[in-house]
Amino acid sequence: xxxxxxxxxxxxxxxxxxxxxxxxxxxxxxxxxxxxxxxxxxxxxxxxxxxxxxxxxxxxxxxxxxxxxxxxxxxxxxxxxxxxxxxxxxxxxxxxxxxxxxxxxxxxxxxxxxxxxxxxxxxxxxxxxxxxxxxxxxxxxxxxxxxxxxxxxxxxxxxxxxxxxxxxxxxxxxxxxxxxxxxxxxxxxxxxxxxxxxxxxxxxxxxxxxxxxxxxxxxxxxxxxxxxxxxxxxxxxxxxxxxxxxxxxxxxxxxxxxxxxxxxxxxxxxxxxxxxxxxxx
Numbered sequence: 001x002x003x004x005x006x007x008x009x010x011x012x013x014x015x016x017x018x019x020x021x022x023x024x025x026x027x028x029x030x031x032x033x034x035x036x037x038x039x040x041x042x043x044x045x046x047x048x049x050x051x052x053x054x055x056x057x058x059x060x061x062x063x064x065x066x067x068x069x070x071x072x073x074x075x076x077x078x079x080x081x082x083x084x085x086x087x088x089x090x091x092x093x094x095x096x097x098x099x100x101x102x103x104x105x106x107x108x109x110x111x112x113x114x115x116x117x118x119x120x121x122x123x124x125x126x127x128x129x130x131x132x133x134x135x136x137x138x139x140x141x142x143x144x145x146x147x148x149x150x151x152x153x154x155x156x157x158x159x160x161x162x163x164x165x166x167x168x169x170x171x172x173x174x175x176x177x178x179x180x181x182x183x184x185x186x187x188x189x190x191x192x193x194x195x196x197x198x199x200x201x202x203x204x205x206x207x208x209x210x211x212x213x214x215x216x217x218x219x220x221x222x223x224x225x226x227x228x229x230x231x232x233x234x235x236x237x238x239x240x241x242x243x244x245x246x247x248x249x250x251x252x253x254x255x256x257x258x259x260x261x262x263x264x265x266x267x268x269x270x271x272x273x274x275x276x277x278x279x280x281x
Contacts, residue, residue, distance in 0.1 A: 033210075034273060036208075036212075037249060038269065039172065039208075040208045040210075040246060041254050042269060042278050043173075043174045043208070044214060044241070044243060044256065045256040045258075045267050045280075046136075046166070046278075046280055047166035049234060050133060050138060050166050051161065051176070052198075052235050052236065053133060054128075055144060056193060056229070056235070057091065057105070058091070058109060058111050058124065058142075059196070061078070061080050061091040063191060064091075065080050066117065074099065075098065075100065077094065078091055078097050078099075079092040079094070080092075087112060087114070088111065088112050088113075089111050089113070089117065090109070091111070092108050093107060093109075101229055101231065103133055103232075104134055105133050106131070107130035107132055108131060109128055110126070110129065111124055112124065120147065121147045122147070123144065125143050126141070126143070126144075127141055128140070135168075136167065137165075137166070138164070138166055138167075139163070140163040140164035140165050141160075141162040141164065142159065142161060143158075143159070143160040144158075144159055144182070154184055154188070156183045157182050159180050160179045161179075161180075163177060164176045173209045174214075175207050175208075176204045176205075176216070177206065179202060180200055180202030180204065181201050182198050183198060183200075184197075185197050194226055194229075195226065197223065197225045197227075199222070200224060201222070203216065212247040212249075213246070213247040214247075215243065215245035216243055217242050217243075218240070219240050219241070219242045219255075220239050220240035221238075221239050222238070223239055224236055225237045225261075225263070227263075228263035232265075233264055234265050234266070234280050236258040237258060237263060238259055238261045239258050240255055240257050242256075243256070252271075254269070254270065254272075257270070265281075266280070267280070
């Protein structure tokens with residue numbers, strides 16, 4: 001009798017363990033869509049680049065508003081108007097305006113500036129109206145604020161994103177919130193936005209169109225070089241982003257590597273499954 005009791009106990013414990021393990025596997029398989037995970041990582045990298053691009057277009061529009069057309073970064077089909085009362089200048093790309101870098105924009109960017117137009121230390125707030133770049137829609141707010149000279153003598157700013165949403169042609173989107181630090185390391189003060197180089201550091205949070213939360217941290221400073229973007233390449237040429245937290249997935253490292261400083265249109269994604277290269281339009 002004692003032997004039977006022990007046998008049934010052990011059998012039930014083993015059966016329970018098997019069922020519990022199966023339930024964990026089932027939940028994991030249901031929540032961990034690996035194609036979705038890779039899509040989120042790729043969209044994070046491309047969306048982050050669009051933030052750089054929007055800030056650059058804003059700067060080029062400001063140069064134009066002061067009377068000097070910034071060729072290459074802002075084409076002649078972009079119409080810039082200034083309202084000195086509200087301190088807002090608008091860049092209108094119409095229904096489609098293609099620059100020398102091959103990027104096609106449409107819609108409007110509205111830039112609210114503090115102080116005097118062209119003051120390099122003035123805060124700027126960028127918003128959008130029906131704005132698209134190469135088929136990607138951009139909404140939300142970008143602030144460039146708290147601008148000062150750092151210990152290296154370079155202008156440094158906080159770039160704050162509030163519900164900055166990039167929607168792709170396939171309907172997927174990524175939304176960012178948070179602050180990053182942007183240091184202007186080359187090209188300041190010469191009136192040519194095409195040779196501006198920045199160093200970007202910091203962390204963002206976000207959410208994907210599939211409802212997954214994201215933590216996006218720069219672990220090796222990003223170099224953003226607009227002389228590369230002028231020729232149609234990716235502005236980001238160097239640096240690494242780590243995405244360690246994606247809602248519903250195990251807490252594992254995923255990286256976006258922009259390269260060694262070479263001008264091209266690619267970045268490299270590494271997940272726990274594989275490493276592969278993505279080419280950006």
